[in-house]
Amino acid sequence: VNALKDTDNWDNTLLVFTSDNGADVGNAGCNYPLRGTKGTLFDGNIKTLALVSGGIIPEKQRGTQRDVLFSSLDWTPTL
Numbered sequence: 001v002n003a004l005k006d007t008d009n010w011d012n013t014l015l016v017f018t019s020d021n022g023a024d025v026g027n028a029g030c031n032y033p034l035r036g037t038k039g040t041l042f043d044g045n046i047k048t049l050a051l052v053s054g055g056i057i058p059e060k061q062r063g064t065q066r067d068v069l070f071s072s073l074d075w076t077p078t079l
Helices: 004-007 072-078
Strands: 015-018 052-055
Touching: 015 072
Parallel strands: none
Antiparallel strands: 015 052
16 A cells, blocks of 8 residues: 555555455354354355455545445446
């Protein structure tokens, strides 16, 4: 981030961090304290987080958060 700001590229940057759905408990993964694993409908499969940042985000949207159902598949048509 500092390098982007130092080179005046931050204002044109969209930074996306996302995660795969829950860990595979059959392969040493752990979703504690959530129940479930990949392929289930429990929170251990469907809860994850995503973070969007960057200078291109409108000022009034910075620092806001959403608590809605979201799929990482949504990135493909959006970006």
